[in-house]
Amino acid sequence: MSDEISSQRVAVDWPLDSVVTGLRQARHDWRERQGRELELGSRELPAHHAIHAIVDTLCGILFPMRLGPSELNKESENYYVGYQLGQALTHLHEQVRLELLYRGTLASPAEVDARAKVLVSQFASSLPELRRRLDRDVLAAYRGDPAATCVDEVLICYPGVLAMIHHRIAHEFYRAGLFLIARIVAEKAHSVTGIDIHPGASIGNEFFIDHGTGVVIGETAVIGDRVRLYQAVTLGAVRFNEDESGSLKKGEPRHPIVEDDVVIYAGATVLGRITIGSGSTIGGNVWLTRSVPADSQITQASAHQSTGDCA
Numbered sequence: 001m002s003d004e005i006s007s008q009r010v011a012v013d014w015p016l017d018s019v020v021t022g023l024r025q026a027r028h029d030w031r032e033r034q035g036r037e038l039e040l041g042s043r044e045l046p047a048h049h050a051i052h053a054i055v056d057t058l059c060g061i062l063f064p065m066r067l068g069p070s071e072l073n074k075e076s077e078n079y080y081v082g083y084q085l086g087q088a089l090t091h092l093h094e095q096v097r098l099e100l101l102y103r104g105t106l107a108s109p110a111e112v113d114a115r116a117k118v119l120v121s122q123f124a125s126s127l128p129e130l131r132r133r134l135d136r137d138v139l140a141a142y143r144g145d146p147a148a149t150c151v152d153e154v155l156i157c158y159p160g161v162l163a164m165i166h167h168r169i170a171h172e173f174y175r176a177g178l179f180l181i182a183r184i185v186a187e188k189a190h191s192v193t194g195i196d197i198h199p200g201a202s203i204g205n206e207f208f209i210d211h212g213t214g215v216v217i218g219e220t221a222v223i224g225d226r227v228r229l230y231q232a233v234t235l236g237a238v239r240f241n242e243d244e245s246g247s248l249k250k251g252e253p254r255h256p257i258v259e260d261d262v263v264i265y266a267g268a269t270v271l272g273r274i275t276i277g278s279g280s281t282i283g284g285n286v287w288l289t290r291s292v293p294a295d296s297q298i299t300q301a302s303a304h305q306s307t308g309d310c311a
Contacts, residue, residue: 044098044102045098045099045102045180046095046096046098046099046102046180046181046184047095047098048184048188050091050094050095051095051181051184051185051188052184052188053091054088054091054092054095055166055169055185055188057084057087057088058088058127058169059165060080060084061081061084061085061088061127062127062130062131062134062165063131063134063155064077064080064081065077066152066155066156067155067156068080085124085127089120089123089124092120092123093116093117093120095181096116096119096120096178096181097112097113097116099178099180099181100112100115100116102180103177119176119178122176123172123173123176126172130168130169130172133168133205134161134164134165134168136205136206137161137164137168137205137206137207137208138151138154138155138161139151139206140206140207140208140226140228141154141158141160141161141208141210142154144208144210144228145158145208145210158212159192159193159194159195159209159211159212159213160193160195160208160209160210160211160212160215162189162192162193163189163190163193163195163197163209163212163215164197164203164207164209165189166185166186166188166189167186167189167197167199167201167203169185170182170183170185170186170189170197170199171199171200171201171202171203173185173199174199174200179199182199182200183199185199186198186199193212193213194212194213194214194215195209195212195213195214195215196215196216196217197215197217198217198218198219198221199219200219200220201217201218201219201220201221201222201223201235201255202221202222202223203217203223203227204223204224204225204226204227204260205225205226206225206226207223207225207226207227207228208227208228208229209228209229209230210228210229210230210231211230211231211266212231213231213232214231214232214233215229215231215232215233215234216233216234216235216236217235217255218235218236218237218254218255219251219255220251220252220253220254220255220273221235221255221256221257221258222255222256222257222258223235223258224258224259224260224261224262224278225260225261226260226261227258227260227261227262227263227264228262228263228264229263229264230264230265230266230284231266231267232266232267233264233265233266233267233268233269233270234268234269234270234271235255235256235258235270236255236269236270236271237254237255237271237272238254238271238272238289239254239272240254253273254272254273255272255273256270256271256272256273256274256275256276257273257274257275257276258270258275258276259275259276259277259278259279259280259294260278260279261278261279262276262277262278262279262280262281262282263280263281263282264276264281264282265281265282265283265284266284266285267284267285268282268283268284268285268286268287268288269286269287269288270282270286270288270289271287271288271289272289274288274289274290274291274292275291275292276288276291276292276296277291277292277293277294277295277296278294278295279294279295280292280293280294280295280296280297280298281296281297281298282298283297283298283299283300284300285300286298286299286300
């Protein structure tokens with residue numbers, strides 16, 4: 001009976017030719033409208049699975065005895081870091097080259113290759129300082145959570161720390177103008193942690209996201225040092241300006257500035273290019289669309305009593 005069912009399944013006549021032809025035409029129409037031609041045998045964009053693998057390797061390079069392979073020991077740590085770094089940078093060079101080709105701002109393949117080498121070398125040189133900044137993030141998480149038993153628990157287990165490892169990496173790519181690679185890195189962390197940090201966001205030292213699920217930080221947000229956020233906090237835009245054609249303008253400052261030593265509790269929504277003064281505390285579920293001075297204490301009750309800008 002099972003052989004008969006299997007034979008019947010194989011015999012199904014799917015409309016493969018018409019579907020493949022239709023999909024080919026859809027791709028052609030899209031590329032024609034976008035003014036893009038794809039040469040045979042070439043890949044058009046960086047590959048998200050390749051970027052994911054590179055970032056996983058970079059996590060192990062940054063924290064080899066915690067996020068590296070289980071069989072690694074101190075004696076082989078430097079060898080592991082050196083070998084894996086060489087492999088990761090070689091693979092990254094290819095992905096950077098693809099993004100530069102996609103951007104189309106360089107005249108020749110030789111220029112693309114040379115520029116890719118410069119950008120990857122600069123990224124590699126940033127890794128020691130990036131590790132030091134992440135160490136400060138880990139310590140901030142440990143000190144900021146009474147449930148944390150050790151810094152290793154924080155590094156290995158906390159989604160906010162994982163999100164920040166990815167963000168620090170993604171932000172380096174963003175600063176280099178590699179916006180697509182940066183976004184792929186950011187969305188990798190978003191899909192795992194539920195924390196959505198745009199790679200363009202500027203985040204200071206000793207940053208801690210507790211619990212984390214549902215946190216959203218927009219592209220032009222600027223966050224100072226020793227800031228702490230809780231789950232479901234949004235640092236977003238209140239409105240979007242349009243250009244003459246009706247399209248949304250890109251890159252305008254539209255997200256909050258959060259100064260040093262601010263705490264924003266769960267569910268708070270902070271919108272627009274406003275400033276939260278240093279040392280302020282924003283209570284849970286507050287909706288805030290106006291700037292507040294340093295050392296403010298904003299709660300739902302105080303927000304309702306304000307001029308109506310927040311509720």
